[in-house]
Amino acid sequence: MISQLNSLKEKLSSLKPPSNEKELDETRLKYLGKKGEITLLSQEMRNLSKEDKPVAGKLLGEIRNSLETVLKNSKENFKREKIEKEIESEFFDSSLPGLQPKFGTRHPITTTMDEVVDIFSGIGFQVEEGPEAETDYYNFEALNFPAEHPARDMQDTFHLRGLPLLLRTHTSPVQVRAMQKYKPPLSVIAPGKVFRCDADVTHSPMFHQLEGFTIDKAITFGDLKGTLNLFIHKLYGPATKTRFRPSFFPFTEPSAEMDVSCVICKGKGCRVCKQTGWLEILGCGMIHPNVLKASDINPDEWGGFAFGMGIERIAMLKYGIGDIRHFFENDLRFLGQF
Ligand code: DAH
Secondary structure: OHHHHHHHHHHHHOOOOOOOHHHHHHHHHHHHOOOOHHHHHHHHHHHOOOOHHHHHHHHHHHHHHHHHHHHHHHHHHHHHHHHHHHHHHOOOOOOOOOOOOOOOOOOHHHHHHHHHHHHHHHOOOEEOOOOOEEOHHHHOHHHOOOOOOHHHOOOOOOEOOOOOOEEOOOOOHHHHHHHHHOOOOEEEEEEEEEEOOOOOOOOOOEEEEEEEEEEEOOOOHHHHHHHHHHHHHHHHOOOOOEEEEEEEEOOEEEEEEEEEEOOOOOOOOOOOOOOOOEEEEEEEEEEOHHHHHHOOOOOOOOEEEEEEEEHHHHHHHHHOOOOOOHHHHOOHHHHOOO
C-alpha cells in the first residue's frame, strides 16, 4: 500500500495539468470519483497495520491536497481565459456618448409661485409667512367673517380634532398677522399652502395662494387697479386686458373680482373661457375698516387694498393644464415637461 501510494505520488507529480474543462472533469473522476484511485486507496486504509496507518494517511493527505490544488488552479485559469476571450471579442466604442443622467425639474407650482413673488417683490412688496394650522380668530374673526358665514362650515374647513386650531382656508390671515407685527405704511405678500375640504378637476384639498395688501395714506381703488394691471401685464404679457366685477368678501369693501382676457384664445372665445373671452383670476378690494381696527390701525388715518389669488389656477392657465390633480400625483411624465 505504501509503495502503491509512493508510485501514485510519483505519477501525479509529473501529471500534465488538464488543458480544458473536459480533461479537468476526467482527471477529477479518475482520481477522486467514486471509483477513483485516491478514493479506493483511502477505503483500504482500514486494513492497514497500526504502524503503517499514520504514514499512509499522511501520504494520502498530501497526494489529495496537491491534486486538488492543481484542479482548482486549472479551473480558475479556464474561467479567466474565458472572460479574457469575451472581452477581446466584444467591440467597445469609447467614442459613443455616455448615458444622460436624469435631472430633476422644478415643480410647475414652485416655478409659478416664484414668478408671482418676483413680480411683487420687484415693486416693493415684502414677503411674509403665517402658520398653516391657524386659529379661528385669524382665519375668520379678525377678517370680519360674521359668525354664521358659510365659509366657517365644517364642510369647507378642516378642523384639528382636540385642538383649538383649523387648517387655514386662505392666506388672508397673514394680512392680520403682518398688520399686528409692523406699522403702516406697509406692502406685504404672503405665499403659502391653504386647505379646503373639496376635490374635483379644479379643486384640491390642499392648494396654494398668494395674498397681497398695501396700507398707506390716501390709498384708492385706482392704486389697486394699477398694481394688479402691472402684475398681469408682467405675468401674461402687455396685451392682456383686465376688467373688474363687483363681488363680496367680508374683509374688503368694496370688493371685486378681476378677470383677464382669455390667455388661451386671446379673448375670442374658447372652451377654457366658456366662450366668454374672459377668465376669473383673483379676488380683491379695499381693506374693510373692521380689519384695520382689529390690528389697531386707525381707519380714519390709513387705508388699504388687498388681493388674493390661487397659484394652481394661474399655473393651469399658463401651461394649459386641464386637471388640477396632475400637480399632486407626481407622475414623472407630467413633471418632466417643465
Ligand atoms: N381669501 C379669498 C379666498 O380665499 C381671496 C381674496 C379675495 C383675498 C379678496 C383678498 C381679497 O385679499 O381682497 O377666496
